[in-house]
Amino acid sequence: MKKRMVQANSNGGSAHSQSAPAGGPQLPSSVTIMDVAREAGVSYATVSRVVNNKEYVKQDTREKVMQAITRLGYVANQQARSLAGGKSYVVGLLVRDLGSSYMGAIVSGVDDELSTAQYNLMLYTTHRRKTNERIYVNTLIQGMADGLLLILPRNPEAYLDTLNQSRFPYVLIDHQGLGDQVPAVGSKNWDGAYAATKYLIELGHRRIGFITGALELGAAIDRLAGYKAALIDHQLPIDPALIIEGTFFQPEGYSGARTLLNLEQRPTAIFASNDVMAFGVMEAVRDCGLRIPADISVLGFDDIDQASHVYPPLTTVRQPMQEMGRLAVKMLLERIKDPDRPVERVELPTTLIIRQSCQPPT
Amino acid sequence: MKKRMVQANSNGGSAHSQSAPAGGPQLPSSVTIMDVAREAGVSYATVSRVVNNKEYVKQDTREKVMQAITRLGYVANQQARSLAGGKSYVVGLLVRDLGSSYMGAIVSGVDDELSTAQYNLMLYTTHRRKTNERIYVNTLIQGMADGLLLILPRNPEAYLDTLNQSRFPYVLIDHQGLGDQVPAVGSKNWDGAYAATKYLIELGHRRIGFITGALELGAAIDRLAGYKAALIDHQLPIDPALIIEGTFFQPEGYSGARTLLNLEQRPTAIFASNDVMAFGVMEAVRDCGLRIPADISVLGFDDIDQASHVYPPLTTVRQPMQEMGRLAVKMLLERIKDPDRPVERVELPTTLIIRQSCQPPT
DNA sequence: TACTTTTCTGCAAGCGCTTACAGAAACATA
DNA sequence: TATGTTTCTGTAAGCGCTTGCAGAAAAGTA
Structure with a gap:
């Protein structure tokens, strides 16, 4: 199957290389810019200009080309575009x-x-x-x-x-x-955590457990900092026993909460650094026979879809993801x-x- | 071997064209196949052959080219490759x-x-x-x-x-x-659902609630069919009241379970068509003051990560996603x-x- | 009318690569 | 030595497109 047909083409005019081989297994017959040009009766450079919305194309011509494009269902080949033009x-x-x-x-x-x-x-x-x-x-x-x-x-x-x-x-x-x-x-992770903590404090909570995210991430650090700042601003002590290190995964919410709930003086609220850990917290609370929010308040961060679907719907800090x-x-x-x-x-x-x-x- | 065809290169030896333009705002200096060819002292076609692992390249040459490639950090331009070769x-x-x-x-x-x-x-x-x-x-x-x-x-x-x-x-x-x-x-959705239902039956359950997936999906239909088949095979009635229609989302697990739990004769087990709905079921069960699995057994489908993280860890049908x-x-x-x-x-x-x-x- | 400026359009030169083809080198056979 | 064969390498023709350049057409100015 050879498709060579080099310069041995003596018919002076436009070469008109027919493009529909028609027979045999054929891949998508790829309408190219040339086909459009022929269809519209302009040069392929003009088609390119139309496609790329360049100036200096007569309205008339533009429309002719557009029509040809839709008629043929032309879609530009990105690879070629990118290769030639630099944008992919x-x-x-x-x-x-x-x-x-x-x-x-x-x-x-x-x-x-x-x-x-x-x-x-x-x-x-x-x-x-x-x-x-x-x-x-x-x-x-x-x-x-x-x-x-x-x-x-x-x-x-x-x-x-x-x-x-x-x-x-x-x-x-x-x-x-x-x-x-x-x-x-x-x-604004810091702000979010601050606001949430403040909310809990204003609700009357004095012992608020906090479960951190993976502390190699700035987001986790900022959330912790926001929590601490809110406590300080309200003259509440920062009790290290109330701060549990996690890495944003659910099991740590669970285990973290269990630890917190086993404290002699257990917290009345637990603020998890993300919703997923808050779900873990919710499980733990329930497994300790306590109720949310009657016995323990739970607060998350992110506001993923699921947060509004769990029961009770989770109060959380929305991050506009x-x-x-x-x-x-x-x-x-x-x-x-x-x-x-x-x-x-x-x-x-x-x-x-x-x-x-x-x-x-x- | 004596003559290098590289014209325009007057210094007979290895060309060693320094490739660090160094001055001025420079886009990624894109090492091309030509650069590699020059560096290795072969034609670019040969480089192409090496890169594409074609046969008919002397071992010697191949190595020279490979070295040049690593030395220059050459990475083929996919766009060009695709355009020329047809594969992207x-x-x-x-x-x-x-x-x-x-x-x-x-x-x-x-x-x-x-x-x-x-x-x-x-x-x-x-x-x-x-x-x-x-x-x-x-x-x-x-x-x-x-x-x-x-x-x-x-x-x-x-x-x-x-x-x-x-x-x-x-x-x-x-x-x-x-x-x-x-x-x-x-x-094998049907098989999975059948096996799970059978398991519940063999555990002694006689009234098994089922929450379907979105029934326009074959997977959901098959799971339901597997559930029914298992019941039939064990001479258990198919009670329409025990079958709740869902669409694979958590809230439907919750509401479905609440419906089931409110039945006069409530089921002793609930089989949800996916894990996410099973989580909803678990919530509902707890909110009704019942315990899992002591009072109600819950079973899911998919075995997503979270399934092993919730409490109690969810028994489920693993789909090898x-x-x-x-x-x-x-x-x-x-x-x-x-x-x-x-x-x-x-x-x-x-x-x-x-x-x-x-x-x-x- | 003659000349300048402003649009518009076609030509052609690539973008970096693959691959058919042909020529060269190496090896084998007559 | 002449003549295959086989292996290796280079040349060149594009892949489908963008874009600089220059010529043609249209519009403006003198």
């Missing part, structure tokens, strides 16, 4: 794992925003082989993607060096305070347009969502 | 949403397997604008991806027609019985290699995971 309309997303509501919400925001910008999403999970960061980054930089989003990276330094050096656009989501020179979007994803994309696209724009770090506000898992101590 | 090494993944352990596990399997095959993952979520299916599919077909994976598609017909027509490779994951002509991987993802990728890659291979439909076995949420009725 792909954004890479580096993520540890999916499967949590937290990630799901962020990715959903990312995805939404990306789709309205006509971008595609290339997903990379870092639980794969550890040593691959460099490859990833290189692959991405080599034209695979126009920019990179990193959600909650644990050791971003590995990537960031390379990224910075090559001036490759990126944005961190739910970052962990890496100085000011990193474009990032996060939320979708919004974070959206905003990160917006920032990234800006940086793609102009890699030299000043580095921005945005922290979205959190909201205390009051449901039914807290009440004044009895 | 990208697989599209069509998904409704992420953020559930269920999806997370499948995607994780997909991702793992893809990464060992050196493929990239392009993510498309269908919660985006509804009418975009055609665009997606066209984009993908236009060379963006080599194949497509669809997880739990609700109305796949929309895509499948186009896909089939263009003979574009795809595989469904956790399909819903669309006849035999669709390549798919799922799990990671494995499903993996297998789907393997099948897809086969189909990419040979689109004409016969259609396969695989159902992976399920396993009853006995934990502590079930015991004989008291």
